[in-house]
Amino acid sequence: MDDLRLASIACYNAGSRKEQKLAKKVFEAMDADGNGKVSVAEFSNFASKLGLKGFDKNFFNQIDKDKNGFLDFEEALLFYYIITTRPFCDMCGQLIMDMYYSCIKCFRPTSSNSCDLCPSCYSCGTFKHDHEEFIDNFALLRKQKPSSNSREIFALGVELAKLVGMPGPEEVIECIQM
Numbered sequence: 001m002d003d004l005r006l007a008s009i010a011c012y013n014a015g016s017r018k019e020q021k022l023a024k025k026v027f028e029a030m031d032a033d034g035n036g037k038v039s040v041a042e043f044s045n046f047a048s049k050l051g052l053k054g055f056d057k058n059f060f061n062q063i064d065k066d067k068n069g070f071l072d073f074e075e076a077l078l079f080y081y082i083i084t085t086r087p088f089c090d091m092c093g094q095l096i097m098d099m100y101y102s103c104i105k106c107f108r109p110t111s112s113n114s115c116d117l118c119p120s121c122y123s124c125g126t127f128k129h130d131h132e133e134f135i136d137n138f139a140l141l142r143k144q145k146p147s148s149n150s151r152e153i154f155a156l157g158v159e160l161a162k163l164v165g166m167p168g169p170e171e172v173i174e175c176i177q178m
């Protein structure tokens with residue numbers, strides 16, 4: 001959660017005035033009684049109004065950094081960041097905080113119809129989907145850059161080829177690039 005906390009603050013600081021204003025408005029909307037802090041009840045109310053599942057007291061406690069039973073603006077910012085940047089698992093419906101698996105064929109940077117699975121749903125292997133190839137989000141991101149001639153991959157291919165006794169790096173690169 002610490003990385004996400006830093007990311008949420010960095011994202012807010014780097015945002016435009018309009019984006020920052022919206023984040024403040026979200027906080028005000030969460031803080032239904034307007035006392036400047038968000039209680040567990042206000043938090044779960046807000047989450048259910050958005051139709052979000054899994055944002056219970058346990059989750060609240062995780063984002064309540066100073067454990068005072070209320071969310072201040074920065075703590076609420078973390079929640080806002082999570083729900084606007086993290087995908088939901090298409091099998092169990094849970095929000096995925098860390099690594100996830102995405103269908104290569106359905107994933108397009110411009111499409112909202114990606115198919116994402118949390119690691120446990122992915123590994124249980126019972127998800128029904130038209131396509132078979134899923135890779136994790138880090139690998140997916142790397143695939144987005146024109147990396148077939150990336151020097152890093154090439155250098156890795158050369159060394160791996162030597163170690164496994166292949167004549168050249170091409171065959172190795174083909175396999176690690178999928």
Ligand SMILES: [Zn+2]
Nearest residue numbers: 089092118121
């Ligand atoms: Zn899942």
Ligand SMILES: [Zn+2]
Nearest residue numbers: 103105106131
């Ligand atoms: Zn697909």
